[in-house]
Amino acid sequence: MSEEFELDWLDLREPHDAAARSEALAEALIARLPARPRLMDLGAGTGSLFRWLAPRIGRAQAWTLVDQNREMTEAAFDTIADRAEQVGLKVTFPNRRTLLVHAPGGAWRVEALIADLAHAPDNLPLQNADAVVCSALCDLVSAPWLARMAAAIRVPFYAGLNVDGRDRFLPPVPGDALVARGFARDQGRDKGFGGRALGAKAAAEIARAFGAQGYQVQAAASDWVLRGGPATSLLSELVFGHAEAAIAQDFRHAAQISAWRERRLQQGSLGRLQARIGHRDVLALPPEAGWPAAAPVPARAAMAPALPRRRR
Ligand SMILES: C[S@@+](CC[C@H](N)C(=O)[O-])C[C@H]1O[C@@H](n2cnc3c(N)ncnc32)[C@H](O)[C@@H]1O
Numbered sequence: 001m002s003e004e005f006e007l008d009w010l011d012l013r014e015p016h017d018a019a020a021r022s023e024a025l026a027e028a029l030i031a032r033l034p035a036r037p038r039l040m041d042l043g044a045g046t047g048s049l050f051r052w053l054a055p056r057i058g059r060a061q062a063w064t065l066v067d068q069n070r071e072m073t074e075a076a077f078d079t080i081a082d083r084a085e086q087v088g089l090k091v092t093f094p095n096r097r098t099l100l101v102h103a104p105g106g107a108w109r110v111e112a113l114i115a116d117l118a119h120a121p122d123n124l125p126l127q128n129a130d131a132v133v134c135s136a137l138c139d140l141v142s143a144p145w146l147a148r149m150a151a152a153i154r155v156p157f158y159a160g161l162n163v164d165g166r167d168r169f170l171p172p173v174p175g176d177a178l179v180a181r182g183f184a185r186d187q188g189r190d191k192g193f194g195g196r197a198l199g200a201k202a203a204a205e206i207a208r209a210f211g212a213q214g215y216q217v218q219a220a221a222s223d224w225v226l227r228g229g230p231a232t233s234l235l236s237e238l239v240f241g242h243a244e245a246a247i248a249q250d251f252r253h254a255a256q257i258s259a260w261r262e263r264r265l266q267q268g269s270l271g272r273l274q275a276r277i278g279h280r281d282v283l284a285l286p287p288e289a290g291w292p293a294a295a296p297v298p299a300r301a302a303m304a305p306a307l308p309r310r311r312r
Helices: 007-020 023-030 048-057 070-087 143-152 176-187 199-211 228-248 251-269
Strands: 040-041 061-067 092-093 098-103 106-114 131-135 157-163 168-170 217-221 224-227 276-277 279-285
Touching: 007 023, 007 048, 007 070, 007 157, 007 228, 023 048, 023 157, 023 199, 023 217, 023 251, 023 279, 040 048, 048 061, 048 070, 048 098, 048 131, 070 092, 070 106, 106 279, 143 199, 157 199, 176 199, 176 228, 199 217, 199 279, 224 228, 228 251, 228 276
Parallel strands: 040 061, 040 131, 061 106, 131 157
Antiparallel strands: 092 098, 098 106, 157 279, 168 276, 217 279, 224 276
């Protein structure tokens, strides 16, 4: 059974993801891309990684957003178009499947591929990619899936925002350890990628799988640091999500976990709840020999910050 994600959840996390992502790792990736890079974004959702990374690449580029959920990719096209237009960039649709953002350094071409990644890499046109990227995906996949991908990919592999288990809600309250234990167990549930999900082991497993193929792997922390104000809604969702997952794994302690949830929600409503959610960004680079020289990086055209999405 594959995992379903809500559009609203991806909207809520996008600004916090953007603040957390490692600039250094993105720069290291960009330095290894050719003049007009083609990127394949696995589990692209509503295109959050594109909106963050494309302006940093700056020059002409082509993206394939891969997801099993058609609604997600339609939302990705709408959101990319809206945010680009909000900062004055022209957007055109040369055909039903392609969106072009006309940025000063060259056009950003976006296409979608609806595919079940459980069958990857066999159903992916990897030969057309200069980099394979993903975000908030590798903690869902299994070790055998990752090993298959590492054996098939011959280009840089970037995986942003892998959970690493260093979650902490503050100030401490009774039930923290109970909820953390149940939540961690739930992260290992099979998410449809042929085995237990990697959860907090994702970054280490990426390093192992790609390291075994001769890649150089680097990682950087990309934690969410959440304190009241603009983080209030995300904090509430995290409390609900942690409690629900913990109860699913430990029904005997449902009453204690529910009490933890109510206490945390009350702290949230009073502006007294904080959280650090541990993530790691990982970049795996193949040996450099024969790689095309990187093009100079033109002036950056930023995308607009998160705003409500235009509905079709
Ligand atoms: C946590 S979301 C991350 C979305 C996006 N990368 C981001 O950072 O906002 C995981 C995404 O993977 C997609 N996904 C999960 N399982 C999948 C599968 N088996 N095949 C294709 N896409 C899948 C979901 O539809 C969802 O869009």
